[in-house]
Amino acid sequence: MNNSRPDSVGIVIVNWNGWQYTVAACRSLAQPAHRDFQIIIVDNASTDDSLARLRATIPQADIIASATNAGFAGGCNIGIQHALKLGCEYVFLLNNDAEVEDRTVSKLVEASKIRDDNAVLGCTLVFADSGKYQFFGNR
Secondary structure, X not given: OOOOEEEEEEXXXXXXXXXXXXXXXXXXOOOOOOOOEEEEEEEEOOOOOHHHHHHXXXXXXXXXXXXXXXXXXXXXXXXXXXHHHOOEEEEEEOOOOOOOOOOHHHHHHHHHHHHOOXXXXXXXXXXXXXXXXXXXXXX
């Protein structure tokens, strides 16, 4: 059975003892141009009160409590598996200390459709305080 939802995006955020950053990252997703998305937060066995705070502050997110700290890659893998189970066609990995502009997700979906090659796409990263480039792509 194919449960894929065309254009749906699973936005995976890995958290470890950084709930304040994760909340800010989720708030940056409040007014996206792309509407069909699900926030998936993987808490990597935080030792502070991150899990309780995230559940209280971001009830619309799917929050997965990992029993162990699987690291960033391991946390991403847990989130990606969950997104695929939900039928998400796309997965967007968002660092918990990053924020996105309104059209980021929709631009990535549009670019993927144009390429039509199951490419891995990335974003331009700029420092919030200075606007200077931190990272702007690779091939």
